[in-house]
Amino acid sequence: MTTTANRRPWIVGAAIAIVAIAMIVVVAVWSQSSGGAKVVDVGSTASADRVDIEATVIRVDAASGELTLRLLVIPRGSLTTEAGLSPGEDLEILTSAAVKTDPFFPAGERIPTVDVAVVLGGTGITAYPFDRHTAPIELTARYGGRTVDVHLTLTNRDALFSASAEAFSESQTAIVDLELRRSGSVLTFAIFMIAAMWALAIAVATGAWFVVSRRRGLVWPALGWMAATLFAIAGFRNAAPGSPPIGSLIDYLAFFWAEAVIAVCVFTVVTVGVSVERTREE
Incomplete structure (x- = not known):
């Protein structure tokens, strides 16, 4: 009874800490997504005779290294x-x-409205979820063969990416150095996936050690759970937002290791289990 009473404050404290961390993450992600649509506003509006360009990042295709930019002139x-x-x-x-x-x-x-493709630079998608993409964008308006003033507004509508930019106007040209990174929600979920895959691998390794060290033999429910986890992690990894290709950083941080650990555990449990069962039969 005393032990239960002593543990209760720790349980309550842990629950409060988990809720607090979850609330901080939710507020951070919400504030980023709610305030991150408008990226840049460059060019003068003083001239009445000008061209306004509303540019919107519709979709970032990190796999092909392009983004789709919608222009309203x-x-x-x-x-x-x-x-x-x-x-x-x-x-x-x-x-x-x-x-x-x-x-x-x-x-x-x-x-x-016109959709144009913009070539991306940067790290490439294989650095997922910490990949960074850049795009230098310059826009100049020629009206009747002469250059006129341009006012550019750039916004981002791709929920999987957050955008930042350095912008300035030079010789009636709007110049934007655009940088794209994974949004807070994508980054949070990707880190959760990494932690979850490692947690599952450690859980399977712990179960395998228990079965092997105690010479339990072929425990079929345990083997079924381990094998199911092996294939479940593969499906879980494929659910990563943005569909990163195999061989991305997330695979080297967790997926490959988790699959290897679980596969070795299944093989070890079966090998030792067969030996134990044969000994029992003899």
Whole structure:
């Protein structure tokens, strides 16, 4: 009775600590996701005759090393004939080398949104979940053959990534050095996966040691649980958000080791168990 009473404060304290940590993680992830949509606002709005560009990161494909950038181009002042819906003269958006397309809008025609592909640099997806991707983006507007002022607003809508940027305007060109990292929710879940895989591997190793050290023989429920864990971890790893390829950092941190430990444990339990069963039969 005394032992139970002594343990109760520790149990309550541990429960409070777990709840507090969970609340801190939730608040941190929520604050990051709720405030991280707008990345940068660059260029002057002082000139009435300018081109506003609303650029949105729609999707980051880290596996192929590209992101999809959606551009909404709005000419202002004397550059438009329909309150921003169409340009008065031919309008072309010149981009940097990382952007694969230079959007062109003929005079008098309505301007649609345009999706362009942007080549990514950085570590690559194999550094998941700590991968970092960069994209230098430069946008210049040419209206009727002459360069005009540009105002750029860049936002991020890919929930799997958080974005930050350094931006400035130079010679009527909006320049953005964009950096993308895994969002707080993805990073938190990936770290949880690493911890969970190691915990399962340690649990199987502990069970195997118990069966082998006590010469229990072939304990089929234990073997079934170990084998099921071996395959369950593979499915669990494939559920990683962002679908990192095999051979990513997360595999070297946990998955490969967990699979190896569990496989060795199953083999050891079977080998020792067969020996024990034969001894009993003799």
